[in-house]
Amino acid sequence: MEVRLFNDISYERFLSEDTLMGSRCRKCGALFAPPRAMCIKCYGSEMEWVEMKGRGKLAAFTCIAIGPPFMIKEGYDRKHPYVSGVVELEEGVKVVARIEGVDGSKPEDIKIGTPLEVQFLHRGEGANSTTFLAFKPS
């Protein structure tokens, strides 16, 4: 595998390839997702890439009725709220992500602790393409 620097640019590139990656300290084993180039547990600088299994559970969420321009462009508004959340991965680290497959207009039906699996949302074309990290009930 080509060498990829431990930073957000590489993290985003992995996402565009349908892979959720974290970094692990070779010295003390501490795991970080999103990745860090420097271990903040032992300050080692030898890191390695680790692929996350992409399974976890919902730790917190919100149903957003008034979103930023890029979400409005996707068709979300007051009548069609989207869901963003914090997901605790099986590996023990947390990520923030969009939550798909749940109804943002029925927040009472969304339960913390719901088992989730990763999903990669590809939006835009060519130079404007972006991949958003998402999770859906598994």
Next chain:
Amino acid sequence: MAVVGAGMSKFGMFADKDSKHLFAEAFQDMLSTVDKGVDPNDIDALYLGNFTNDFFVHQGHWGPIISDLLGLAPKPATRTEGACASSALAFREGVLAIASGFYDVVLVGGVEEMSKRSTEEVTQGLAMAASPYEVRAGFTFPGVFGAMATAYFDRYGASREHLMNVTIKSHNNARLNPKAQFNVSIRDIMDQRVEKARNKREPVPTWRDEKEFLRDPAANPVVAWPMHLYDCCPISDGASCVLLAAEEITRDFTDNPLYVAGIGQGSGKGLHAKEDLTYFEATRHAAQEAYGLSGLKPEDVQIAEVHDCFSIAEIIHMEDLGFFKPGEGHRAVEEGLTRLDGSKPINTSGGLKCKGHPVGATGTGQLVEIWKQLRGEAGARQVPIKNLRVGAAQSLGGTGGTCTLTILERR
């Protein structure tokens, strides 16, 4: 050292007032509070908090603009940035500068001019203080606090009804604050709506009480579940400032100074990196520092202004400051302990929710309220506590990235 003067502009949305106008208003108000007067030529330096004027006004270099405005140039002027805690940081820098012996008299304040931009632009500007991961995941500011609220509800069995108690209390306090952006109670707002419907011969709403009004999605729509319109602070313009003087010259300005008993500041992580989603580690750290420095305990703090950018933040911050145990803040509000006449009045000014939140002006704006209360000058909203001596102000910047606690004491 001590605070020897404190003033603020009215907070609100002003089409005809810019940052300079607002700060001049705050400065003149502050001058009028210095009991024995102050010659502005004696001010050694200015620390000014501001967050988004670069983006909203396309002007970034506010220190010298304000020092020129006040006739303080060529004295040094320094801008501090800590998102919504910007002027709380200005205050801390002022305290450190006097504590070091470098200056004797320092003006600290903050200003923000937000309402001339569209809601979308303001949202985009404020999002500059969120973590990039949060923005990517679609989180807005109310969204981050909404997510923390769901984690809090899940952990402690609280609900939206508890948040409503915060909103109702904030409005009741702000009703008594002429400088507040919304100086009306929820009941006043309900009465106005009923009156308007009658005049227009439209169906008259039949809310039984404030909670029924707040439960009505037509009156109180969702912004980012469980944050609804009345859980969120408004977009505001405003300025505030306080005058700090070294201990040995305090009595040159007033016989009723408020001593800086303790200050603290902490930094925090984005949502994904927080060990626990139900508290702010930066606030806990700031509290530990401020209590340590002052020798005071949470129970010694008789009144406090806490950073209620969203209703849930007031509950969580009261717990982080040790006023109530984790998970008990929402019950304290329900029991009325935090009302003006409660045992621990919180946000007597109406808080950010109702007084307004011109972000850079909020930190020192909170201290203006503590100044008024501790000196017995809060008028209709004066708390009835006998021997009122210790008050505190807590600020939060971003989504918990920068938090501060300042404790003032009358001796």
